[in-house]
Amino acid sequence: MPAALWPFGFAFRRGRISQDAHPRGLTNPARFSARFSARCTPWGDLALNLKIRHRRLRRTETLRRMVRETHVRVDDLIFPMFVVAGSGVRSEIASMPGNFHLSVDRLAPEIDRVAQARVPAVLLFGLPENKDATGSEGYADDGVVQQAVAEIKRLAPDLCVVTDVCLCEYTSHGHCGVLSERGEVLNDPTLDLLTRMAISHAQAGADIVAPSDMMDGRVAAIRQGLDDAGLADTAIMSYAVKYASAFYGPFREAADSAPQFGDRRGYQMDPPNAREALREAATDIEEGADIIMVKPALAYLDILKSMRDSFTAPVAAYNVSGEFSMVKAAAARGWIDERRVVLETLTAIKRAGADLILTYHALDAAAWLEQ
Ligand SMILES: [Zn+2]
Numbered sequence: 001m002p003a004a005l006w007p008f009g010f011a012f013r014r015g016r017i018s019q020d021a022h023p024r025g026l027t028n029p030a031r032f033s034a035r036f037s038a039r040c041t042p043w044g045d046l047a048l049n050l051k052i053r054h055r056r057l058r059r060t061e062t063l064r065r066m067v068r069e070t071h072v073r074v075d076d077l078i079f080p081m082f083v084v085a086g087s088g089v090r091s092e093i094a095s096m097p098g099n100f101h102l103s104v105d106r107l108a109p110e111i112d113r114v115a116q117a118r119v120p121a122v123l124l125f126g127l128p129e130n131k132d133a134t135g136s137e138g139y140a141d142d143g144v145v146q147q148a149v150a151e152i153k154r155l156a157p158d159l160c161v162v163t164d165v166c167l168c169e170y171t172s173h174g175h176c177g178v179l180s181e182r183g184e185v186l187n188d189p190t191l192d193l194l195t196r197m198a199i200s201h202a203q204a205g206a207d208i209v210a211p212s213d214m215m216d217g218r219v220a221a222i223r224q225g226l227d228d229a230g231l232a233d234t235a236i237m238s239y240a241v242k243y244a245s246a247f248y249g250p251f252r253e254a255a256d257s258a259p260q261f262g263d264r265r266g267y268q269m270d271p272p273n274a275r276e277a278l279r280e281a282a283t284d285i286e287e288g289a290d291i292i293m294v295k296p297a298l299a300y301l302d303i304l305k306s307m308r309d310s311f312t313a314p315v316a317a318y319n320v321s322g323e324f325s326m327v328k329a330a331a332a333r334g335w336i337d338e339r340r341v342v343l344e345t346l347t348a349i350k351r352a353g354a355d356l357i358l359t360y361h362a363l364d365a366a367a368w369l370e371q
Contacts, residue, residue: 073369082126124164165209185266250321
């Protein structure tokens with residue numbers, strides 16, 4: 001240490017002042033003494049007469065609690081679930097530990113867990129018995145999601161049931177819409193099928209339908225369809241801003257929805273685009289979306305923030321399967337503290353502007369938040 005720094009050496013060694021944590025120049029004694037006077041504590045430690053000390057309000061947990069700006073609440077959480085055809089099925093999804101494929105008759109214990117955790121809502125995905133080119137089980141009145149909605153409403157009438165509205169889990173080709181003869185995903189003919197699916201979910205008792213297909217005009221079509229069917233009170237949570245993301249990997253196993261050819265980049269958003277997200281969301285709000293969603297969450301916190309700043313509608317963020325599975329995998333190896341990482345992640349999503357967070361961590365997080 002240079003001789004000129006000697007008065008500060010003691011404090012540095014004792015860890016009272018971190019050179020790294022201070023703006024450049026603060027530890028330069030010449031500039032330093034011009035700004036601050038210094039004294040010694042009775043214990044011989046250096047004590048500067050700093051007027052502003054940001055650490056004062058971080059000193060105790062009580063103080064930190066009092067000035068905390070962002071709070072994740074159990075009320076913010078939505079728990080996604082995967083319902084499969086058949087009976088007696090409860091099988092863990094390998095890439096998403098703690099998440100299950102459940103047949104309708106095995107839903108009760110899981111719904112009980114959700115209710116016990118006081119998580120207010122579930123989001124349902126369906127895996128049908130049979131798939132075909134137009135995903136017809138997706139809009140069948142006795143489809144797996146339609147049955148699950150009715151069962152959940154019987155088991156827990158107060159639980160909010162949100163349903164995913166998309167064809168990809170139901171089509172043999174795994175795309176989110178119907179195909180032309182040349183294999184293109186057709187926008188306009190898909191809208192009618194999505195509308196039929198949304199109406200059937202709402203008739204089964206869904207509180208909110210959530211179209212995730214990224215076709216243009218689907219919110220308007222679904223809103224009109226619901227209203228015409230006397231379902232004006234059913235809300236629409238639009239996957240308004242859904243990127244063609246590599247973070248969906250584990251979900252495709254969970255929902256058995258991987259495209260059999262090509263990919264979804266022709267309809268989902270291109271990850272580098274931010275202004276386009278505002279246009280997408282504005283269109284959906286104009287068409288009647290009640291809630292707009294950004295998906296995925298973590299790699300798109302800037303997008304979430306711009307949604308919050310630009311719109312007054314509630315904003316949801318989907319903490320997707322890849323984000324979940326990476327945390328689980330690292331935690332299983334002892335590389336991270338799962339609880340702290342999950343709560344920090346959810347806090348970041350909330351701080352960026354989400355009102356609602358769809359997350360596979362919901363039940364664990366709810367328990368941790370209540371502690
Ligand atoms: Zn889809």
